[in-house]
Amino acid sequence: MNINTNSLVSITEANQNFSKVARLVDENGVAIILKNNVPRYIITEFSQYQAEQVTDNEDVKSVASRLIAKHRAAFEKLAK
Incomplete structure (x- = not known):
């Protein structure tokens, strides 16, 4: 920085x-x-702060998607 x-x-x-x-x-x-x-x-500026928060949320979503894809079979068994 x-x-x-x-x-x-x-x-x-x-x-x-x-x-x-x-x-x-x-x-x-x-x-x-x-x-x-x-x-x-x-x-x-508040708008810059908001933009950074969206980025953090997108990171969480991408990690969650990757974990779900990796362990889909286990999640499907748990869902039954």
């Missing part, structure tokens, strides 16, 4: 000037909040 240094904000600055954090998200798509000079929190 590459981090744009323009997206970094200290937790103190984020607390005192949240509008700056919102502007960073608008400009860069993300803001990274540092706590003790270590990346601790990430703020993204």
Whole structure:
């Protein structure tokens, strides 16, 4: 993961000037909040968060489909 240094904000600055954090998200798509000079929190646009959630659900569906296909005979016996 590459981090744009323009997206970094200290937790103190984020607390005192949240509008700056919102502007960073608008400009860069993300803001990274540092706590003790270590990346601790990430703020993204809600639409980006939703897109990532759909991807996670699709991964679960593909794994489930693969397991069902692999063990179809066992599932059919259990269904009887």
